Structure formats: C-alpha cells, structure tokens
Amino acid sequence: MGAGHSLFHDVIGQQHATRLLAAAIDKGRTSHAYLFHGPDGSGRMEAALAFAAALACERHGCGECASCRKAGRGTHPDISVVAPVGAFITVDQVREINSSVYLRPSESRSRVFIIADAGAFNSESANAFLKTLEEPPEYAYFLLLAAGRDRVLPTILSRCQTVRFGPVPPADIERVLREEEGMSETMAQTFARISGGDLALARRLCGDEDLVGRRRTYIDMGRRLARGEGEARAMVDDLMEAAAAAGETAGAEGEAPPEGFEGKGGRQLKQDAHRRARAARTAEVETALDTLSAWFRDMLVVASGAPEAVINRDYELELEREAHESRADAYRQAVGAVNATRAKLGYNIDLELALMAMFHRLQEVL
Numbered sequence: 001m002g003a004g005h006s007l008f009h010d011v012i013g014q015q016h017a018t019r020l021l022a023a024a025i026d027k028g029r030t031s032h033a034y035l036f037h038g039p040d041g042s043g044r045m046e047a048a049l050a051f052a053a054a055l056a057c058e059r060h061g062c063g064e065c066a067s068c069r070k071a072g073r074g075t076h077p078d079i080s081v082v083a084p085v086g087a088f089i090t091v092d093q094v095r096e097i098n099s100s101v102y103l104r105p106s107e108s109r110s111r112v113f114i115i116a117d118a119g120a121f122n123s124e125s126a127n128a129f130l131k132t133l134e135e136p137p138e139y140a141y142f143l144l145l146a147a148g149r150d151r152v153l154p155t156i157l158s159r160c161q162t163v164r165f166g167p168v169p170p171a172d173i174e175r176v177l178r179e180e181e182g183m184s185e186t187m188a189q190t191f192a193r194i195s196g197g198d199l200a201l202a203r204r205l206c207g208d209e210d211l212v213g214r215r216r217t218y219i220d221m222g223r224r225l226a227r228g229e230g231e232a233r234a235m236v237d238d239l240m241e242a243a244a245a246a247g248e249t250a251g252a253e254g255e256a257p258p259e260g261f262e263g264k265g266g267r268q269l270k271q272d273a274h275r276r277a278r279a280a281r282t283a284e285v286e287t288a289l290d291t292l293s294a295w296f297r298d299m300l301v302v303a304s305g306a307p308e309a310v311i312n313r314d315y316e317l318e319l320e321r322e323a324h325e326s327r328a329d330a331y332r333q334a335v336g337a338v339n340a341t342r343a344k345l346g347y348n349i350d351l352e353l354a355l356m357a358m359f360h361r362l363q364e365v366l
Contacts, residue, residue, distance in 0.1 A: 007050040007061045007068070011043040012199055013172035017163050018047065025054045025061055031161040033133055033142045035118060037149050038165025041198030047165070048114045048143040052079045055141050056108035067108045078105045079112045084120035086272025094128040101132055101140050111140045118144035119151030126153050133159050167197020181206040190313040194294060214242060218288045219315065222295035225334070225362050226322060232359035239288050240352055246284040247277035282345055285355070289345075293338040299323040300331035333365040 008018040017036075024030045034051075036044045053071035054061030056078055062068055070076040080100075082093055097113055105111050121129065133142055133156065144160060146152050173192035176199065177183040183191065183206055194215075195202035204211055217238070224230035294311045301309045302323040310316055323331070341358040345351075 006063045007053050008047065010046045011050060012176055013168035014043050014047065014165050017165050020163060021047065021051050021054075025051075030055065030141070032136050032140065033144070033160045035144045035146060035149070035152060035157060035160035035162045036165060037146045037152075037162060039147060039167055039197060041195070041200035041202075042165040042168060043199065044145045044165050045114075045116070047163075048145060049074075049079075052076075052112040052114060052141070052143060055110040055112050056105070058109055070107075076108070078108045078110060079114070081114045081116055083116040087120065087275045088122050089115065089117070089120045089125050089129075091125045091128050094125045094132075098128070098132050102137060105139055109139065111137075113140070113142050115142065115144040118146040118156060119148075121153055121156060123153070126156055130155055130159070168199045169197070173197075173199050173202045177202060177206060186313050190311070193311040193313070194291075196290075214284075214287070215291055217242075218291035219295050219312065221288075222292050223318070223322065225359075225366050226296070226299060226331075228363075228366065232356060232363060235359050236352060236355045239285065239355060242288070243281040243284040243351075247281035249280065281351075285351060286342065286345060289338050289342040293335055293342065296331050296334040296338065300328055300335060303328040303331060327366075330365050334362055337361045337365065 008022065011018050036048055038044055049071065050061075053063075053068050053076070056071060056076060057065060057067050059065060067076065071079055074081075080097075082089065082097065084090075085093065101111065101113070103111070136142065142160075144152070144156070149157060149162065170189075170192040173195060174188045177188040177191055178185065181188075181203065187206075191202045191205040195205065205215075221230065221235055221238075225235075298310045298312050298315070298319050299322070301307065302319045303325045305325075307316065307320065310319060312319070337358055341354055344354055
C-alpha cells in the first residue's frame with residue numbers, strides 16, 4: 001500500500017471508500033471533483049480532510065512533512081473548508097471560491113476546497129459554481145460532502161465522481177468506544193447499537209451527560225407506557241419542552257443581528273436562526289421516537305425469545321423482567337405506531353397533535 005493509506009486512520013469502518021481514494025492517490029488518477037455521500041457520523045469529513053492532505057503533499061500523503069502536519073491541524077493555507085451560511089451556500093461564497101481558485105497554491109502542489117454540505121447549494125449559487133467545478137485549474141480539487149446523492153442538485157452531481165460512505169458497522173463503533181473512550185463492554189455495545197452507524201453520535205453518548213439523561217427519560221416513557229402508566233398529555237408536554245429547549249439552544253448559535261437592525265442582513269440572520277431552531281426541535285423529537293421505537297423493539301425481541309438481539313444492553317435485566325411473551329403483538333403494534341409518527345416528521349405537520357395521537361395509540365395497543 002502507498003503512503004496515502006496512512007492518512008485514513010481516523011476514518012472508521014469505510015474500507016471500500018478509503019481503498020478507492022488511496023488507490024487514486026497511489027496511481028496518480030485523481031479526479032478534480034468528488035462527492036462523498038453517506039449518513040451523518042460515517043466519516044465523510046474525516047476522509048475529505050485526509051484526502052485533501054494527500055492531494056497537497058509532495059509525497060502524496062506521507063503524514064510526516066510540514067504540509068501533512070498543517071493539514072492535520074487544520075491550518076494548511078491551500079486547503080479550505082466552505083460551510084453553509086445559515087441554510088445555504090451563498091453566491092458570495094461561490095464568488096470567493098471562483099476568485100481564489102485561480103491563485104496558485106502557496107505551499108503545496110494543490111489547492112483543495114472542501115464543501116461541507118453540497119446539499120446547501122441553491123439554484124443561484126449552484127449556477128455560479130458550475131463552470132469552475134467543470135473546468136478547474138489543473139492544481140485545484142473540489143471535495144463535496146452530502147448526506148445522500150439525492151440531496152445534491154443534478155447539475156452538480158453529474159460533474160463529480162461519487163464515493164459512498166455507509167453507516168459505521170456496530171463492531172467498529174464498539175471497538176472505538178472501548179479503546180478510545182474507555183467504555184465498558186456493555187455500554188460500548190449499547191451505544192454502538194443505538195447510534196445506528198453514527199460514530200459521532202456514539203462518541204457524544206460517551207461524554208454528553210445531558211444527552212444520556214434525555215435517553216433515560218425517553219426510555220422511562222416507554223416503560224411507563226408498557227405498564228399502562230403515565231398520562232399522554234404530560235408525556236407530550238415533556239417531549240415538546242425538550243424539543244423547545246433544543247431549538248432555543250440551536251437558534252441562539254451563530255451571529256446575532258444587531259439590536260433593532262431590520263435590514264436584509266438582519267432578516268437573513270433571523271431566518272437562519274429560525275431554520276436552525278426548527279431543525280433542532282425536529283431532531284430532538286426524532287431522537288425521542290428512535291429511543292421509544294428501540295425500547296418497544298427490545299421488548300418484542302425479548303418476548304419472542306431472542307434476548308441476544310437487544311439494543312439497549314444496559315437495560316437487559318429490566319427488559320427480561322418486564323417483557324411478556326403474551327404481549328408480543330402489542331409490542332409489535334407499538335413499534336409500528338412510533339415508526340409511523342417518525343415517518344411523518346419530514347412533512348409539514350402539527351407536531352404536538354401528531355405526538356398526542358401517537359401516545360393515545362400507544363396507550364390503546366399496550
């Protein structure tokens with residue numbers, strides 16, 4: 001294997017993608033535009049940073065020279081990361097790229113632009129970017145990242161070589177959590193399973209006590225529902241309160257508009273804050289529903305005689321005590337009710353009404 005492979009040590013569980021990229025480096029057959037697509041936490045950005053380091057390095061990614069060290073620290077002047085401003089990649093950002101791409105590299109053999117969310121191009125900014133993407137200078141490379149191919153405008157997608165990143169396998173996540181985060185075998189298995197292949201989420205579960213506490217709260221909701229306890233209105237209120245808190249935190253992030261300023265810039269900042277808050281509220285509800293679905297699924301697999309398939313390994317004793325074979329169909333219907341509500345979150349629905357209907361349905365089937 002060539003030197004390029006050593007730079008991908010931080011990319012976990014993506015052997016197909018890293019082999020493809022390393023082979024391109026080793027054989028000198030790199031494209032000038034790539035789309036790295038895959039779910040959150042799959043290592044897209046880590047791979048992009050490593051690939052950019054190899055493209056910039058005179059020795060194709062030795063990992064030891066000044067160029068590689070700067071790339072590893074995020075201080076390389078020839079490697080730029082472009083993130084959306086609010087919800088979009090703006091025309092002004094594209095104009096900056098289009099201008100700077102024709103400046104020759106200052107310290108290396110390449111200039112590399114990493115677009116952190118290629119799904120954030122709108123039609124105006126995409127049109128301004130297309131000519132540069134299609135005909136860049138020989139020393140320029142574009143690495144575009146997205147959660148999926150379907151998130152990217154076809155005009156941009158058609159100009160990129162695509163590299164797929166899948167969910168990180170649970171065994172790989174478990175190993176990382178044990179070796180790097182110092183988690184016990186039980187908790188490493190638990191977080192590996194509930195993260196759904198998102199290594200970043202699994203790492204957060206190891207250190208974010210607030211996130212872990214919310215997980216306990218949502219599991220407790222599931223336990224009370226399964227016992228025929230709890231009141232739907234109170235559970236909806238608790239969940240909406242958690243979602244509102246997440247939205248408030250996300251909305252406060254980023255640059256705040258000057259007090260009393262109502263110009264175009266101020267309105268844009270407020271709109272961006274509103275989008276962040278709405279996305280965070282929805283994400284918190286998704287977290288809650290994913291947790292509830294996993295809980296009722298665990299009750300179903302235990303009731304069906306397959307305890308080895310439990311996701312919430314740290315609750316195995318409680319599950320064995322509380323899941324009953326005679327109620328397997330009820331648990332199955334509960335999973336269906338939660339998943340049906342989860343599927344609606346991408347639409348313009350009244351969130352509170354949808355949750356109230358779900359909790360009433362859960363009380364009915366359980």
